[in-house]
Amino acid sequence: xxxxxxxxxxxxxxxxxxxxxxxxxxxxxxxxxxxxxxxxxxxxxxxxxxxxxxxxxxxxxxxxxxxxxxxxxxxxxxxxxxxxxxxxxxxxxxxxxxxxxxxxxxxxxxxxxxxxx
Amino acid sequence: xxxxxxxxxxxxxxxxxxxxxxxxxxxxxxxxxxxxxxxxxxxxxxxxxxxxxxxxxxxxxxxxxxxxxxxxxxxxxxxxxxxxxxxxxxxxxxxxxxxxxxxxxxxx
Numbered sequence: 001x002x003x004x005x006x007x008x009x010x011x012x013x014x015x016x017x018x019x020x021x022x023x024x025x026x027x028x029x030x031x032x033x034x035x036x037x038x039x040x041x042x043x044x045x046x047x048x049x050x051x052x053x054x055x056x057x058x059x060x061x062x063x064x065x066x067x068x069x070x071x072x073x074x075x076x077x078x079x080x081x082x083x084x085x086x087x088x089x090x091x092x093x094x095x096x097x098x099x100x101x102x103x104x105x106x107x108x109x110x111x112x113x114x115x116x117x
Numbered sequence: 118x119x120x121x122x123x124x125x126x127x128x129x130x131x132x133x134x135x136x137x138x139x140x141x142x143x144x145x146x147x148x149x150x151x152x153x154x155x156x157x158x159x160x161x162x163x164x165x166x167x168x169x170x171x172x173x174x175x176x177x178x179x180x181x182x183x184x185x186x187x188x189x190x191x192x193x194x195x196x197x198x199x200x201x202x203x204x205x206x207x208x209x210x211x212x213x214x215x216x217x218x219x220x221x222x223x224x225x
Contacts, residue, residue: 035214044205045162047213063213097161101209104167104174105152 002026004098004108011114016088020111022081022098029079031055033101036072036083038094039110048096051081066092088115119144121206123217129225136193138220140206145186147210153182153191154205156219162205166191198224 008020024032033056036048049062051072060072071084081098095110120143130136138153149169154162164173166182169189179194193200201224206217 039162044216044218045207047215050212061212095161104171105164105207105209107161107164110161 002100002102002106004100004106006096006098006108006111009096009111009113011116012088013117014088014090014115016115017084017086018088018113020083020085020096020113022083022108024079024081024098024100027100027102029074030076034072034074034081035099036070036081036096037099037107038092038096038113040091040094045097046094048083085113088113090115118213119146119208119211119215121208121215121217123204123206123220125220126218127221127223129223130196131225132196132198134196136191136196136200136222138191138193138204138222140184140189140191140217142187142189142208146189146208148185150208150210151182151184151189152207152209153180154207155200155202156205157202165204193222196222
């Protein structure tokens with residue numbers, strides 16, 4: 001079964017940084033496009049960015065709202081996707097999910113990021 | 118980016134009734150890259166429908182999806198008590214993938 005487990009969230013002051021992790025299992029992570037999505041309280045989900053598998057260049061795309069502050073990376077040896085978040089702003093407060101498409105979209109349980117002074 | 122507008126914002130129905138939820142896209146969605154989710158408080162979104170009309174694993178057949186171009190519909194044929202939740206639509210044919218703002222389905 002496809003499983004995605006996020007971790008690394010927490011309470012951070014504005015301007016701070018966090019690194020989120022997503023450990024994947026149950027599918028070929030090496031060949032998978034991986035995506036980060038976030039959901040602010042009371043809002044619909046918002047696409048944050050994605051990373052292609054290394055065999056397709058390993059390149060990344062980001063939402064305009066996070067470009068330059070967020071960095072997605074992956075360690076295929078650990079089946080792990082990362083999201084480095086810098087210069088955190090209060091509007092970054094959300095649950096962050098990693099998701100992947102394997103004949104349907106699979107989501108993790110998410111990790112809460114709260115930005116507050 | 119493609120903006121998805123869901124209607125109605127809130128739908129009040131009784132168990133046993135039929136629910137019809139709509140999602141309209143600001144431009145044509147590349148077929149068949151469209152999905153529907155159900156979300157309950159404190160849980161991640163649960164995939165119901167992908168590829169416009171394919172039910173995800175374990176989803177009861179009272180849930181069905183249809184549509185093309187800019188107009189998509191999720192139908193719940195006979196509401197069960199556990200169906201009352203928030204529903205989101207998603208298009209993933211054009212980057213960035215986008216989501217609707219949600220329809221709250223509440224018990225009348």
